[in-house]
Amino acid sequence: MQIITSNSSNNIYANEGSEIEVGCEVDCGNPPGTLDWVRDEYIVLKTKTCHNTTFISTRIKSSRSDHMTTLTCIANNSYDQLEMNITIYLNLLPQVHMRAEPSSVLEEESKLTIFCITETNTFPVNIQWLFEGNIIQEENSDVLYIDKVNRNQFGQYSCRATNRVGSGQANINITVRYKPYLQKNESNPKLFEAVINYPTHVDVMIQSFPRPECSWTDTNGGKLAIIKVAEIRADVFAVSSTIMLQKESQFGLYGIRARNLYGSIDIKINLVSRVVSIHPLHISCNVSSTIELECFLTINDSSNWKSLWLHSIKGNKLEERPGITLGNKSTLTIAFCDYRDIGDYTCTWSSQNKIYSSTHQATVAVFGSPILASRNVYRQTGESVLLRVKFYSVPEPISIVWLENDKRLHLNRSSLMRTIVAFKISNTEVIVDGFSSNLLLEEPISYDNQFSCQVTNEYGYMDVLFEERMLIGSIKDGNTITKIVQTTTLSKSNTSSLKPAGYTDEPTHTSTGTLTNDQIYIVICGVVLVILFIVVTVFIKNQIRINQIHKRADRQTVVPVVSLQYQERERSSDLPDLPQRNIENPEYEEIHSIPIEVETEEYLTPEHDSSKSGSDSSIERQYLELGPPHTYEEISLSRRELHVYSTGGDMHE
Known part of the structure; x- marks a missing residue:
């Protein structure tokens, strides 16, 4: 007995879920025996009687449990037993598990973290999150974070993991406990x-x-x-x-x-x-479907009355539509409705003498895929370009995706916010509540690239393409933009997919222009130069002031002119001719001291130096020499004249 042929290798590699076939050929010899394929040593998959040369094979539908399973081909007769082992190695599908923390049941405004756990031996694995069956576009990590869960995030979350073998998915229901809301x-x-x-x-x-x-x-x-x-x-x-x-x-x-x-x-x-009443006052219409509004006239005699319906949006009158009148009821049928049918409807009954109108209006909302209102390209300073899409969407958008050459761009370069949009309905421009999404391209771009914006809501999606001519035109125009400050919105599908875009219930507009780096540098340099000029000016003024103070202090040296008087000198040889009576009893005129400004280091000097007495030799004194009577002596370098007169009228030689 001999095993002749088998698989080329003792290992078989396959994908999970595929069909695997194994076989072996045996020369049974004599006496005849049996051939068996056995799994895990005891599970018999197939048995065959062995005569001469016999081939036996078996097929299995692989599953996750077959990974690393051993299949054995056993040839057996009464004299001998041969075995051949084959091991199966599978490339496994992702097996997905989900876990919510702190719990899958939590209160509104709580923090929620959902983990997606995958088990596989085949990589890479791509993760995709879904909420109520709708893809959360920008989430591709294995953890979904929601900072503050709200009532619109109540529902089923799914994690879908995909590798080259296939996909696996798990679901978890998140229950949000919250107070009643309208x-x-x-x-x-x-x-x-x-x-x-x-x-x-x-x-x-x-x-x-x-x-x-x-x-x-x-x-x-x-x-x-x-x-x-x-x-x-x-x-x-x-x-x-x-x-x-x-x-x-x-x-x-x-x-x-x-x-x-x-x-x-x-x-x-x-x-x-009311005399005129409308029913219903609020009605919704899915796009391309039909709705009816009814208007009733509650008076005794309703004959010879005609009805008319007025369509308006936010007070802007659009058109008048006739209704079908039957007795005191008028019916307005809106067929194949779309966004142009949104707004308020007023019913009016008129006769020859009277007109009655409904005080309350019927409001019609149309649910459908997003509708484009405008698309613009704005050139900012430098190389920056802003792409903007304005659109109308009821219900609110679930996701916004920006693409460059059909490849998704990073979310932190885009935004979503509430705004107002303009439509032309019945040849009248009207303003309605809508949304705006911006994409900021800060780096230089190739203008032959194509950019597009995909907006999705529960009823469908809108794909807006920015063509090459629009991007090139933005360079020629050199437009500046009005910055729009964005915040968070709430919708049924407002998961973390919308948080980075976040948008507020009411848009906030600021019209600030953007300064370039060169302009900022020039402003800073100007401020520094002004400060330096002020400091230098103050310093120079202070120095001048200090010098003037020092100069003034030197100039203001006060030289007192002492009182001149006749002095008795017993031994003076300089006054030999003075009468004795004048010397003994001198008469003099006292002159008060006068402060005199003189130049620095210049002093009053006498015409003649007086002699120094022996007793006063240690003290140097300068005196003015007395002139003859009725004369005056001019003090040099003085701005004032000093006159000295004698009072001795009867002096004798």
């Missing part, structure tokens, strides 16, 4: 038209988890029925009841309070009476 298309107070002695049905849609309890809070005297709460889905409920009025004074406001463990909301119901 749905976004509900008004508060909500208007209902009522007729005395007829029940008026009132209803309102709210979001809440868990289920709310409802009760009447305000009443204006009408008869109130029990409030019913019907579940539409896990966190959406229809609150309804009936009010019957018996007299005019019972029209007005009524209140319902919805409460759960996490808070409450007060809902106002306003019952009004």
Whole structure:
């Protein structure tokens, strides 16, 4: 007995889920025996009787459990037993597990982290996140972060992992506990038209988890029925009841309070009476479908009256449409509706003498894929270029993706925010609430590249292409831009995919121009030069002032002119002719000291030096020589004249 041929190798490599075939050929010899394929030494896959040369093979559908499994071909007769082993190695599909922290059930405004755990031996693995079946475009890591979870992020999250073998996916349901809210298309107070002695049905849609309890809070005297709460889905409920009025004074406001463990909301119901009433006051239309508005005239004689419907958007009148009149009811049919049918509708009944109009308007919302309003290219300073797309989207967008040559760009270069957009409807330009997405290209770009923006909502997507001529035109125009400050928006699918783009409920506009680096440098240099000029000027002025003070101090040396008097000198040889009586009893005129400004280091000097007495030899004194009577002596270098007169009129030789 001998095993002749088998697989070329004792190892088989295959992808998980593929079909694997193994075989071996045996020369059975004599006596005949049996051939078996055995898995894991004890599971028999196939058996065959062996005569002469016999080939045996088997097929298996591989699964994850077959990875590194050993298959054995056993040839056996009464004299001998031969074995051949083959090991299966599989390239495994990603096996995906998900975990939410801190929990899959949490309160609104809590932080949520969802982990996607993959098990495989085949790489690379690409991760893709989904919310309620919609792809979260910019999330491709194995961790999804939501800083503050809100009620619109209530639902199923999925992680899809893909490698070259295939894809694996896991799901996790996130439950957000929050207080009751009115749905976004509900008004508060909500208007209902009522007729005395007829029940008026009132209803309102709210979001809440868990289920709310409802009760009447305000009443204006009408008869109130029990409030019913019907579940539409896990966190959406229809609150309804009936009010019957018996007299005019019972029209007005009524209140319902919805409460759960996490808070409450007060809902106002306003019952009004009108000659002309419209039903319904709020209606939604999916694109390309048909809706009807009804208008009623509540007067005794409704014959010979004609009805007319006026379509307007935010007070801008667009067109008048005739309704189909039957008795006191007029019906307006809006067929194959699209975004041009959004707005308010007013019903008017007229006869020869009177005109009645509905006080309250019917509001129509159209749900469809995003609609482009405008696309622009703005050239900023330097090489920067800003691409902007404005669009209308009801419901709100789920994701925004910018592409360059069909390759996705980084999200931190783009933004999404609420704004207003302009449309031309019925030859009239109207302004409606919309969205704006910007892409800032800061580096030099090749203008033969193609850029596009893809906007997705629940009803479809819009693909906006920026052509080469638009990019080249931006260089020639040299336009500057108005910066738009962005913030966060809320939508049903507002997961972390929209957070980096984040956008506010109301846009904030600033019209600041952007300074270039050269302009900033020039401004800084100018400021520095001005500061240096001021410092140098102050320093020079201070030096001049100090020098003047020193000079003035030197110039202001005060030289007192001592009082001149006749002095008695007993031994003076200089005055031999003076009478004795004048010497013994001198008469003199006292002259007060006068401060005199003189030049530095210059002094009053006498014409003649007086002799020095022996007793005063240690002290040097300078005296003015007395002149003859009735004469004066001029003091040199003085700006004043000093006159000295003698009072001795009868002096004798």
